[in-house]
Amino acid sequence: MTDDAPRNSGTELQTDWFDTIRINTPAVERRAASLPSRRSLKKEWQAAWLLNAVRCMDLTTLSGDDTEDRVARLCAKARQPIAPDLLDAMGVSGLTTGAVCVYPTMVAAAKRALRGTDIPVASVATGFPAGLMPLNLRLAEIEYARDQGADEIDIVITRAHVLQADWPALYDELRAMRQACGPARMKAILATGDLKSLENVARASHVAMQAGADWIKTSTGKEGVNATLTVSLVMCRAIRDHHDRTGIAVGFKPAGGLKTAKDAIAWQVLMREELGRDWLRPARFRIGASSLLGDLERQISHHVTGRYAAAHRLTMA
Known part of the structure; x- marks a missing residue:
């Protein structure tokens, strides 16, 4: 699931890249609303997009009652996310999810459960989900997750830096986190539902990419409003702008709010329309959802058998 492209090493803070951004919110909302109907996907083409959604999924458990046994079950599902008989009927083999995402204390258990595969283990860190801890403790949590073997680390930003337009503070925080990640790849969680405006979403996206996300x-996934096509469109255009300026391809991950196979297709259409086919693979696109997997398998089962399976016949993630 790794990418052969160079990592994002970041740039100096360049506020002139984003300080004049102005967003026509109604126009963005209209564009986002049109995306689900832009491609009519039926039969085997629809099935292919559903399978791709599975391989781009970060299968996640972030509950206070997580145990090593629960993580092991999640990892077993990551290894075999779709029933083997359905995959055999479609001529597909080797399908796994894009990663497994857990708390730092569960990273070692996940690594053990995934031994012998190339499925990455992602860990949240930095006082997830609020991030309201002293920076030294947030950095120590990153280092702990990295030392436990995390391949990817999902960090949360200080929303106040965005709301106060303190871009140097946000940049310095993210640079320190990027350094603490070491060889682990860093996903910067912007918590867009807390950022109040699309301009703030765009500017925070640019700062995160300049800092090396x-x-x-x-x-x-814990905010009142999580992933929407509107904020995702703004973030994807920021990724496109950054790529045009630097040549570096930064990935995108919507999390929270994606619950149905229809949602999975809509976000893939967004990636295809705004960023191109290169962003339809796990190295550049992840879906942060676990409940979604059940509906994906249900729709794949319908494609193979011509009928919807009863819920109890499909293994829950």
Whole structure:
């Protein structure tokens, strides 16, 4: 699931890249609303997009009652996310999810459960989900997750830096986090539901990429409003602008709010329309959702058998 392209090493803080951004919110909303109907996907083409959504999923458990046994079950599902008989009927083999995402204390258990595969283990860190801890403790949590073997680390930003337009403070925080990640790839969670405006979303996206984020991510999944097509469109255009300026391809991860196969297709259409086919693979696109997997498998089962399976016949993530 790794990318052969160079990592995002970041740039100096360049506020002139984003300080004049103005966003026509109604126009963005209209564009986002049109995306689900821009491509009519039926039969085997629809099935292919559903399978791609599975391989781009970060299968996640972030509950206070997580145990090593629960993580092991999640990892087993990541290894075999779709029933083997359905995959055999479609001529598909080797399908896994894009990663497994857990708390730092569960990273070692996930690594053990995924031994022998190339499925990455992602860990949240930095006082997830609020991030309201002293910076030295947030950096120590990153280092702990990295030392436990995390391949990817999902960090949360200090929203106050965005709301106060303190871009140097946000940049310095993110640079320190990027350094603490070491070889682990960094996903910067912007918590867009807390940022109040699309301009803030765009500017925070630029700062995160300039600071060296390998992916930018919409949400923790714990905010009142999580991933929407509107904020995702703004973030994707920021990724496109950054790529045009630097040649570096930064990934995108929507999280929270994606619950149905229809949602999974809509976000893939967004990636295809705004960023191109290169962003339809796990190295550049992840879906942060676990409940979504059940509906994806249900729709794939319908494609193969011509009928919807009862819920109890599909293994829940």
